[in-house]
Amino acid sequence: MKKPTFLSESDARDFVKDAEKLLLPDRRRLLRQGLTLGGVMMLTGCDISDNESVETALSRMSRFNDRVQGFLFSHHNLAPEYSESEITRPFPFNAFYGPEDIPQVDGRDYQLAISGLVSQTKSWTLPELYHMQQVSQITRHICVEGWSAIGKWGGVPFHQFLKLIGADTRAKYVSFRCADDYYTSIDMATALHPQTLLALTWDGQILPPKYGFPMKIRIPTKLGYKNPKHVLSIEVTNRFPGGYWEDQGYNWFGGS
Numbered sequence: 001m002k003k004p005t006f007l008s009e010s011d012a013r014d015f016v017k018d019a020e021k022l023l024l025p026d027r028r029r030l031l032r033q034g035l036t037l038g039g040v041m042m043l044t045g046c047d048i049s050d051n052e053s054v055e056t057a058l059s060r061m062s063r064f065n066d067r068v069q070g071f072l073f074s075h076h077n078l079a080p081e082y083s084e085s086e087i088t089r090p091f092p093f094n095a096f097y098g099p100e101d102i103p104q105v106d107g108r109d110y111q112l113a114i115s116g117l118v119s120q121t122k123s124w125t126l127p128e129l130y131h132m133q134q135v136s137q138i139t140r141h142i143c144v145e146g147w148s149a150i151g152k153w154g155g156v157p158f159h160q161f162l163k164l165i166g167a168d169t170r171a172k173y174v175s176f177r178c179a180d181d182y183y184t185s186i187d188m189a190t191a192l193h194p195q196t197l198l199a200l201t202w203d204g205q206i207l208p209p210k211y212g213f214p215m216k217i218r219i220p221t222k223l224g225y226k227n228p229k230h231v232l233s234i235e236v237t238n239r240f241p242g243g244y245w246e247d248q249g250y251n252w253f254g255g256s
């Protein structure tokens, strides 16, 4: 076995800070006294002696954090809902590009594609989606970049849609691909959560292009980057699908 060579003290401090960022705020408090470099090495089984193993240790911690969040997540834990007068106006736009590059999806030939562990792989047109029974919610969208905003979304409860397509709800993940090359994925428990919405409207009107026309998945129990806009396809799978930001180091579970 290779003899561990340790990081310099300041590198080690940075590392522990990075590791803490991967933990939930309350977990962060819990671990503040206990989390040391040695502790991290025991948790992750990684010898933190070079950049590559630092990366491995951080991503193992992030996956450990996914499991903790998954374990704590419950159907009975509802995100707060707000009144009409609390809606943030104007509602912010955000994407990995500027407003000039918002994808212009043509609603007339839109087809929502379904694949994976489902019994119905038929795709869905917008009129078909609009005819399904709709609900609405006024909830807070929280972006990791440091802003949050209250908005109103309407659409089909996602658990009902999953039932309609005969999704195998024992599968681990539901994955989404978007018109702008964005992609993300969620755990099945979140997909089945009563507030997770296949959203078709924003503020009582057809979803405007900047907020994800023709369809976005609205998940008030998750951070902004887990709420895909311009969704073109849905896959139910046991293969870990990752995500656009998640694959660059954002925590995959991304609870809010």
Ligand SMILES: Nc1nc2c(c(=O)[nH]1)N[C@H]1C(S)=C(S)[C@@H](COP(=O)(O)O)O[C@H]1N2
Pocket: 091, 092, 093, 094, 095, 096, 097, 142, 143, 144, 178, 179, 180, 182, 210, 211, 212, 224, 225, 226, 227, 228, 229, 230
């Ligand atoms: N297709 C797509 N969905 C996306 C993004 C994106 O760049 N493309 N950005 C995510 C991030 S980081 C945020 S904060 C929200 C912003 O949604 P909004 O424009 O409705 O505020 O969209 C999320 N979903």
Ligand SMILES: [Mo]
Pocket: 094, 142, 143, 144, 145, 224, 225
């Ligand atoms: Mo975000």
